[in-house]
Amino acid sequence: MTEPSGRRERKKAATRQKIADTALRLFLKRGYDAVGIRDVAAEADVAVTTVFAHFASKEALVFERDQDFEQRLTRAVTDRPPLEPLIPALHREVQALVRHCTAEGSAPVRRMIEGSPALREYEESMSLRHAQALAVALAADPHLSRSATACRATARFAIDAYALACRADDPEATVDEVFRMIKAAWEATAP
Amino acid sequence: MTEPSGRRERKKAATRQKIADTALRLFLKRGYDAVGIRDVAAEADVAVTTVFAHFASKEALVFERDQDFEQRLTRAVTDRPPLEPLIPALHREVQALVRHCTAEGSAPVRRMIEGSPALREYEESMSLRHAQALAVALAADPHLSRSATACRATARFAIDAYALACRADDPEATVDEVFRMIKAAWEATAP
DNA sequence: TTGCGAAATCCTAACGGTTAGGCCTATCTT
DNA sequence: AAGATAGGCCTAACCGTTAGGATTTCGCAA
Numbered sequence: 001m002t003e004p005s006g007r008r009e010r011k012k013a014a015t016r017q018k019i020a021d022t023a024l025r026l027f028l029k030r031g032y033d034a035v036g037i038r039d040v041a042a043e044a045d046v047a048v049t050t051v052f053a054h055f056a057s058k059e060a061l062v063f064e065r066d067q068d069f070e071q072r073l074t075r076a077v078t079d080r081p082p083l084e085p086l087i088p089a090l091h092r093e094v095q096a097l098v099r100h101c102t103a104e105g106s107a108p109v110r111r112m113i114e115g116s117p118a119l120r121e122y123e124e125s126m127s128l129r130h131a132q133a134l135a136v137a138l139a140a141d142p143h144l145s146r147s148a149t150a151c152r153a154t155a156r157f158a159i160d161a162y163a164l165a166c167r168a169d170d171p172e173a174t175v176d177e178v179f180r181m182i183k184a185a186w187e188a189t190a191p
Numbered sequence: 192m193t194e195p196s197g198r199r200e201r202k203k204a205a206t207r208q209k210i211a212d213t214a215l216r217l218f219l220k221r222g223y224d225a226v227g228i229r230d231v232a233a234e235a236d237v238a239v240t241t242v243f244a245h246f247a248s249k250e251a252l253v254f255e256r257d258q259d260f261e262q263r264l265t266r267a268v269t270d271r272p273p274l275e276p277l278i279p280a281l282h283r284e285v286q287a288l289v290r291h292c293t294a295e296g297s298a299p300v301r302r303m304i305e306g307s308p309a310l311r312e313y314e315e316s317m318s319l320r321h322a323q324a325l326a327v328a329l330a331a332d333p334h335l336s337r338s339a340t341a342c343r344a345t346a347r348f349a350i351d352a353y354a355l356a357c358r359a360d361d362p363e364a365t366v367d368e369v370f371r372m373i374k375a376a377w378e379a380t381a382p
Numbered sequence: 383t384t385g386c387g388a389a390a391t392c393c394t395a396a397c398g399g400t401t402a403g404g405c406c407t408a409t410c411t412t
Numbered sequence: 413a414a415g416a417t418a419g420g421c422c423t424a425a426c427c428g429t430t431a432g433g434a435t436t437t438c439g440c441a442a
Contacts, residue, residue, distance in 0.1 A: 008409055012419070036398060047421045049401080058399065124319055125312040149355065153369045156351040157344075157376075164343055178344045181376035185348075188375035189368075199438050203390070228428060238392045240430085249428065 016054045019044045023061040028108055032116045059122035070130045072097065074137040086144060087186055090158055091179040098165045098175055131159040150189040157182045207245045210235045214252040219299055223307045250313035261321045263288065265328040277335060278377055281349055282370040289356045289366050322350040341380040348373045
């Protein structure tokens with residue numbers, strides 16, 4: 001995936017990164033709403049159209065790692081050792097993701113997101129996509145054999161756990177508590 | 192609540208309704224994206240600013256009953272007979288709401304929503320607000336005495352049930368199945 | 383009834399995210 | 413080396429949304 005085979009791809013990746021870095025820096029310094037796309041483009045020394053060639057929207061500039069997040073979630077399910085029970089694996093990964101997003105350095109970004117309705121809304125719809133990807137991974141696991149509905153519900157519950165924990169006073173304890181609920185819910189769907 | 196005491200309030204409500212009706216009619220006839228706010232305003236014979244005086248955004252025109260939905264949910268909790276268990280009451284109300292939104296006449300609207308990313312995203316963020324309101328209602332119930340986390344998680348799970356059911360092949364069965372999971376999750380949080 | 387304050391509506395102009403269309407140039411392929 | 417393609421640029425516009433301020437309409441009390 002990360003093969004910088006040609007110069008073209010390397011340059012493209014560099015441009016993308018420069019835009020994302022510039023945007024985040026400006027957003028944190030002056031506030032998300034106070035910085036326009038035109039500002040970001042100027043500071044990154046690219047055209048406005050180039051920004052949108054790399055990012056689908058202004059909000060997407062803030063959630064650059066979107067893809068990683070989704071991959072980590074689904075891989076926690078698909079790449080786990082055979083016969084390892086689902087819920088603990090999911091629990092562990094969500095816990096790790098929550099730690100990542102409540103880490104020291106992430107606080108200003110988190111504050112910025114919570115301070116902007118547009119960013120909150122975007123994050124939520126992102127989470128929904130992640131839940132759908134996770135539901136697909138669950139449905140594809142031959143060891144689980146649960147209904148599509150059970151998979152979809154469990155996927156959403158797991159995402160709920162993440163979302164609640166990121167905003168909770170004690171994130172890790174929140175993940176644990178919600179996953180106790182998810183475990184019971186999951187077991188109630190046993191065939 | 193619905194007391195049309197004065198002419199002013201009646202006229203305001205009428206204007207609001209005329210805008211909402213006009214908007215929905217145009218959206219269904221020509222497509223959500225193909226109709227601009229300026230079109231809606233012109234057809235409803237009001238100024239653009241008046242549209243935004245009644246609705247916070249273009250998407251909000253489609254979800255006119257937003258408030259009702261939230262009230263029905265929270266009241267299913269707060270207004271239930273004393274000592275009636277929570278989960279069945281919630282289950283019943285969500286079932287009713289799902290029936291409402293999968294009813295015969297709602298199909299074209301549903302199709303329109305699913306066809307527009309902006310509307311899907313808006314609906315999702317609306318649901319989130321409803322979940323928060325429901326969480327508050329749960330936390331306020333003296334008979335329940337669960338942690339704030341358990342209340343928030345259960346509220347989101349219930350909203351998940353609604354969202355999943357609205358898009359499922361068999362909506363009612365989906366509500367039942369997800370509520371079996373929610374019941375187990377809720378009971379796992381008993382003090 | 384009249385007159386006043388508040389609420390609802392209007393108009394205009396703009397702002398800011400986003401996109402279309404067309405062009406240019408660096409890179410890749412053969 | 414030549415053509416094909418992708419990344420980037422510029423300009424101009426579209427559309428949702430808002431600010432600012434004028435104007436009308438209604439409710440209420442003198």
